[in-house]
Amino acid sequence: MFSKILIANRGEIACRVIRTCRKLGIRTVAVYSEADADAQHVRQADEAYPIGGPRPADSYLRGDAILEVARRSGAQAIHPGYGFLSENADFADAVENAGMVFIGPKAASMRKMGSKAGAKDLMMAAGVPVVPGYTGEDQSPNVLSREAARIGFPLMIKAAHGGGGKGMRIVHRLDEFISQLESCQREAGNAFGRDRVLLERYVRTPRHIEIQIFGDAHGNAIHLNERECSAQRRYQKVLEESPSPFLTPELRAAMGEAAVQAAHAIDYVNAGTVEFIVDPDGAFYFMEINTRLQVEHPVTELTTGFDLVEWQLRIAAGDALPVTQQQVPQHGHAIEVRLYAEDPEAGFLPGSGKLEKLLLPPSSPQVRIDSGVVEGDVVSIFYDPMIAKLIVCDQDRASALARLRDALAACEIVGPKSNIDFLERLVRHPAIVEGDIDTGYLDRHLEEFMPAHAVDPALLHAAATATLLLQEAGAHVQAEASNDPCSPWAIADGWRLGHAGRRPLVFLHRGEELALVAQGATGEYVIESDGQSQPISGARLHAGGLSLRLGDQARRFRVHADQRRVTVHDGEQRLSLALVPVYRPKSATASGNDGRIVAPMPGRVVVLKASPGQAVVAGQELLVIEAMKMELAIRSPRDGVVAELRAAAGDFVEADAVLATLEPQA
Structure with missing residues (x-):
């Protein structure tokens, strides 16, 4: 086993890896950007080193800087976490070439999954079910149109080298195929530098079910059951659970066997996830393999009792898998949701700022909190705005949902806006409670999950x-x-x-x-x-x-x-x-007879809506301040003329600070 490893990541996943390393007596090395000097993963690691500026391209994506820290610190292996360099085959090669171990799959396995078209062909050859379609290199419009007619409609055009929902179009009729193809190719070319596409039969109302796989260097591969991730918004997972409420034991076994076939097809070593779409009749089709640990891996840990990070470390050190397929358990039901600094009512706009208050439910055998921040930390504008993962488990699905509702009720976040209200409505919605949901349900019914505007x-x-x-x-x-x-x-x-x-x-x-x-x-x-x-x-x-x-x-x-x-x-x-504060008039302007308009509470001036010399009427907005992450319009208490403005956009003001003065109209 290793005595020291470097974690090439930040935030929640870095803290998660550190916990397991501490349990195993492995010293940890963290890396950090300028924005993360005071971050929790830096404080929790045994040692930490700076690697560049706040933007990921200047720090966490700099493989050369990370390798230099690994050499200086004497790290024997590098754990990439997820995101950043975790699926970068060139980085995995560079780690091995530097005489260290990459805690993940081999670069060759990553490259086999790098192209959607190539991966699909490989899976077909291995006998893994794939969505009927076309993955050929001939990209002429005539050939693609002919193949589209053969596949049938509706079908999906997908960028062969894409991701994140970009370069995807659903086509319902042949006469609209060419225009949609051209649009998809343009988007793919702009986003990924390559405009090759593949065609697939569009599966209506699919479910998204993934299988956790593990392989070792001794030729063994097993699966650790499934996670259902059908609750999605714009292709982003919102709720993950295991076991799936949709799968029968027979379908679970068939999908698990197919996932292991996929692992053997690419000589897979370490942790990975085989993702499938499943139609309403139970037919399932390969989507992709994520060649890393997944964000939702705690769901599998709670239902199997296995520490997947420990497995990663031991397998990377040369150990064989600790159990056979027949020894993999399934205990109870687990569900995960993610608390984000974001504003659901503003299109889920990411937020940032200091966590003035962060209350989360206490950890227990049934409630797990994975987080990279504590109260007083700052959610940075440079990275994913996740505050914490909340994972619960119980004896069955109904009990797990009840426990999740109670855990969410115990959460309190003050500072950036958060998605807590959205999650609370989500876990009470009939589609979630009944387990009857497909990957497009949230997007079709998003208004049903939004917080109510009326105050009870x-x-x-x-x-x-x-x-x-x-x-x-x-x-x-x-x-x-x-x-x-x-x-x-x-x-x-x-x-x-x-x-x-x-x-x-x-x-x-x-x-x-x-x-x-x-x-x-x-x-x-x-x-x-x-x-x-x-x-x-x-x-x-x-x-x-x-x-x-x-x-x-x-x-x-x-x-x-x-x-x-x-x-x-x-x-x-x-x-x-x-x-x-109530020591000012109800109008929120606190303007006295002297014409002064003062701030009702501490805050930041967001925008000025008037200028000196401008005539205004009673009730007209003069400026907007943001207080407690909410905007408050400061209005004129009467008709008059703006004599002066004593604050500018971006200024922080204290309660009772004079913001503007009014004078009577001539």
Whole structure:
């Protein structure tokens, strides 16, 4: 076994490899870019070295720099993780030529899978089922049209050297084939430098099922069962699980046997994944082999009990596979989802920024967290915005889904926007619950998975109650520390001489203000909003939970709250709100008679929508600030003329900072 290895990757997978190496007593060497100097994989490795600038091309894709670090540090082998150089055959060769071991398949096996057309021909020769189609070198329009007519419609045109969904077209009729072919060839040429295409019969409503394979240098190859990845958005996997709810034992055995045939066909060594599409009738067809460890490998680990990274290390060191095919177990059901810094409502736009708060469920035999960040870290703009992988397992699929819902409810991310709401709706959707989903379902029904825009009144009242209780607890702590802890003026109930106490509360939700007024104290309140009153009684905060009565209905909520933000969860949905200071007018401009317009809370100026000397009317947007990763429009409180702007786009401003001044119109 190796005594020291280098990990040519970053983030979650680097941390994952380090854990297994530590268990085996193997020292680890990390590499990092300028953007990752303080990253977790750097902190967790035994030693770490810089390799270049923040862009992947300047660091993690620089095989020469990585090899130089490996030589300097005395590493005996290099683990590539996934992504970056993990499927780069030239890098694998360079590692071997430098006298080190590449912890993955041989470069020759990678090259056999580098071309979709070549891989398909190889699999056909090995007896692995492939989608009927054409992979020939003759790319003349006449030949391709003739082959398209032979295959039948609908069919798919695919770039032979493509990936990531680029260079793909679905054609439904022969008379539209040539125009779609030309479009696909142009895209393939621009994206990959080669415009060769292949044709395949288009499988309607397919499922995506992959088989985990392992081979060793002694000629053995086995599979470790399947993972279903049919829940996809734009060809990107969203939820992975094992076992598949679709496969019968007979189909599972047939697909496993075909995957092992594929491994033998390319003399495969180490970890890999054979990906298949499966039609509704159970016919399955080879898609590709991913010659590396997959992001979703924890699903297989939880259902087999095997450490796949340990297997990779031992096989790379020359060991034989530790079990035979008949000894591979299948325990319970496992599901994985990925928490991303992204905005589903903005087309899943990737996000970045500091993780001001990161709460994840505690690890247990049934809940696993794989992450490369902790609270306080920054999600960089240069790399994949994944925050963590959340993997659960239980005795059956229904129990695993229930455990996943509970684990997601325990998550809280403050800083970049995240996909938590999207995932919570996903794991409750009937198509997922029933296991009746194909690879295009999410794209066809995406609106069904988007968070609701309307605010549930019960969640809003629970958030307000939690905030009131938190404020009262804070006031009590301050009073205890004061010279007069029994002073009635320390009670945070809004009491005023001559009338009942009224406390205004203003929250920010998706850029819109929600204004409420509360009366009462110590868990007994009346909360007014939009002209409606809601009595609250018996409210108690304890160990992250809120119990109360909304009228005569008793409810319980999970709560994450502090002085700036509150999130409540009723077991099915969550509501996250930023608390806005209420010592300024409800208009959010805090403009006094002197014409000053001030920031209602700390934030960053996103855009200016007015200029000095411009006449404006009441309610007109003057500028937009971003606070708590939400945009807040600052509007003019009255008609007037902009006298000056004291902030520029990109500026960070504190609460009550003067942003602009108004003067009366002449």
